[in-house]
Amino acid sequence: GKPLVVAIDGPSGSGKSSVSKEVARRLKLAYLDTGAMYRALTWYCLKTGVDLNDGAVVEQAAEDLPLEISTSPNHEYVAVGGVDITEDIREPRISSSVSAIATTMGARNELIRRQRELIDQHHHRMVVEGRDITTVVAPNAEIRMLLTASEEARLRRRGIQLGGTQSKEELAAQVIQRDAKDSTVVNFTRAADGVVTLDSSDLDFEQTVDTALEIVAKVI
Numbered sequence: 001g002k003p004l005v006v007a008i009d010g011p012s013g014s015g016k017s018s019v020s021k022e023v024a025r026r027l028k029l030a031y032l033d034t035g036a037m038y039r040a041l042t043w044y045c046l047k048t049g050v051d052l053n054d055g056a057v058v059e060q061a062a063e064d065l066p067l068e069i070s071t072s073p074n075h076e077y078v079a080v081g082g083v084d085i086t087e088d089i090r091e092p093r094i095s096s097s098v099s100a101i102a103t104t105m106g107a108r109n110e111l112i113r114r115q116r117e118l119i120d121q122h123h124h125r126m127v128v129e130g131r132d133i134t135t136v137v138a139p140n141a142e143i144r145m146l147l148t149a150s151e152e153a154r155l156r157r158r159g160i161q162l163g164g165t166q167s168k169e170e171l172a173a174q175v176i177q178r179d180a181k182d183s184t185v186v187n188f189t190r191a192a193d194g195v196v197t198l199d200s201s202d203l204d205f206e207q208t209v210d211t212a213l214e215i216v217a218k219v220i
């Protein structure tokens with residue numbers, strides 16, 4: 001088929017992952033969760049005792065990272081050195097350290113290189129989600145979208161996702177702090193030129209997916 005890269009950026013709790021996966025299924029495209037790559041690198045650095053604040057060492061770890069990641073929207077799988085870490089990378093200890101990795105430019109460049117390689121391998125037929133896909137990884141994507149939601153909606157969704165065991169304050173601190181740290185290197189709070197904003201604050205999951213598919217349909 002013709003190239004169809006659907007680039008979707010957004011903050012945590014915007015519903016980005018579930019929406020992106022469903023869009024990929026409906027369009028029969030491959031799917032790449034770039035956040036999972038940053039999480040896998042964080043897991044690897046913690047595992048091997050790398051100092052997260054030492055940029056040169058983190059960059060080397062990124063280059064060495066023996067990463068395997070599923071590109072099917074129907075099968076979530078992330079492994080490092082053959083160890084399945086699909087579940088582990090969602091742990092709070094990873095979420096709270098990932099921004100330190102993501103703000104290391106050398107590590108970013110290596111992961112961006114791998115992301116572009118994966119897009120090439122899938123003949124540019126892929127939904128790619130993250131924070132810098134519309135602006136850096138795939139600025140020439142056929143479709144570029146920023147999925148946003150109000151802070152209230154994002155906190156509510158993250159809370160449900162984590163099982164509702166955390167206090168509102170704890171959640172807010174985690175989600176908002178991570179976004180604040182991340183936005184020092186990637187701008188995912190405002191849409192870049194040519195990027196369509198999809199505000200999902202008042203939409204349910206189905207409505208958000210339908211709106212995203214309408215945006216795609218207008219272009220293809």
Ligand code: C5P
Nearest residue numbers: 012034035038098099102130131132182
């Ligand atoms: O999407 P998710 O919340 O799993 O992303 C985890 C982290 O990975 C983000 O908080 C951010 O630090 C980093 N990230 C990034 N650029 C991307 C995707 C994720 O910096 N394209």
